[in-house]
Amino acid sequence: MKELTDSYGDLDDDEVLRGRLAGDGYLFFRGLLPRDVVGDVHEQLARILYDSDWLAPDSEPRDLIASGRAVEEGSAGFFGAYTAIQSTQAFHELAVRPELVSLAGRLLGEQAFAHPAHICRIAPPSPGANPTPIHQDYRFIQGSVDTLTTWLPLSEAPPEIGGLRVFAGSPRLGVLPVKASDGPGMMRAEADENHPEWRTTSYQPGDVLLFGSLTVHGAMPNRTNRLRMSADFRYQALSAPMARDALGTGKPHYHPDVPDFRTLTRGWTSTESIEVPAGVQFVDRWDPRVDEVPTPESRFAYV
Ligand SMILES: O=C(O)CCC(=O)C(=O)O
Numbered sequence: 501m502k503e504l505t506d507s508y509g510d511l512d513d514d515e516v517l518r519g520r521l522a523g524d525g526y527l528f529f530r531g532l533l534p535r536d537v538v539g540d541v542h543e544q545l546a547r548i549l550y551d552s553d554w555l556a557p558d559s560e561p562r563d564l565i566a567s568g569r570a571v572e573e574g575s576a577g578f579f580g581a582y583t584a585i586q587s588t589q590a591f592h593e594l595a596v597r598p599e600l601v602s603l604a605g606r607l608l609g610e611q612a613f614a615h616p617a618h619i620c621r622i623a624p625p626s627p628g629a630n631p632t633p634i635h636q637d638y639r640f641i642q643g644s645v646d647t648l649t650t651w652l653p654l655s656e657a658p659p660e661i662g663g664l665r666v667f668a669g670s671p672r673l674g675v676l677p678v679k680a681s682d683g684p685g686m687m688r689a690e691a692d693e694n695h696p697e698w699r700t701t702s703y704q705p706g707d708v709l710l711f712g713s714l715t716v717h718g719a720m721p722n723r724t725n726r727l728r729m730s731a732d733f734r735y736q737a738l739s740a741p742m743a744r745d746a747l748g749t750g751k752p753h754y755h756p757d758v759p760d761f762r763t764l765t766r767g768w769t770s771t772e773s774i775e776v777p778a779g780v781q782f783v784d785r786w787d788p789r790v791d792e793v794p795t796p797e798s799r800f801a802y803v
Pocket residue numbers: 621623631632637649650651664684717718719730731732733
């Protein structure tokens with residue numbers, strides 16, 4: 501598979517970054533976040549996984565060696581450990597790091613904020629667990645088509661551990677039809693899995709992959725004995741609409757199987773990282789599986 505283009509050297513050039521995002525549908529920044537900040541989150545989450553028996557007994561937690569109890573997200577046995585992860589202040593604070601929020605704001609051309617549904621992925625070895633099928637985030641996140649996703653490895657992620665791959669140029673395909681699928685999200689976009697424009701890299705903690713909501717992406721199978729741990733966050737312009745959840749807006753990922761932030765944030769020193777700014781306009785959610793979804797106009801001329 502082709503290598504991701506590293507945009508770290510162009511970090512200060514909004515014009516170059518916007519042009520590349522419009523053309524390729526993604527931007528990759530090697531080492532954008534301080535390694536020790538990501539390392540601290542890694543350590544806290546590895547401890548939770550160890551205490552939840554998701555890691556091999558007597559193994560070093562930071563190695564993330566999977567036990568038989570590590571399960572695919574959403575299945576039985578998942579929510580205990582995931583609730584503890586979602587209660588971790590440092591994990592949520594990663595999402596609102598200035599490197600990420602200001603980058604999103606510069607790309608969007610106005611003030612941006614992070615959706616509070618900060619996602620942590622703990623992908624067990626395959627087979628046993630299914631990798632995230634290829635998809636576009638727009639059907640899941642809805643609201644504004646220009647909502648941006650960042651995907652961050654929380655530990656080293658060489659291709660064999662099943663990190664993310666993106667289909668460069670795929671926003672031009674518009675909103676694609678979907679089929680039911682196994683794996684997180686349970687929908688697969690109808691796109692060419694073997695297209696020559698699929699890209700990935702050997703990810704390191706501190707790296708950031710950013711992409712638009714029409715960019716086709718998915719995970720690769722985890723062929724190691726370790727858990728693949730990563731985070732994914734969403735950013736949108738303050739003036740853009742945000743999709744309302746069935747149970748209220750600004751809820752944690754996997755709520756109500758995961759308790760509300762009121763419970764998750766007990767004992768935190770600040771809840772700023774999970775707040776939606778005042779004045780955001782909310783719109784209703786539509787059925788993510790409907791066949792024909794018109795492609796909304798984007799501020800990133802995907803041409
Ligand atoms: O990490 C994964 O398996 C999926 C991540 C993803 O789909 C995303 O970041 O939007």
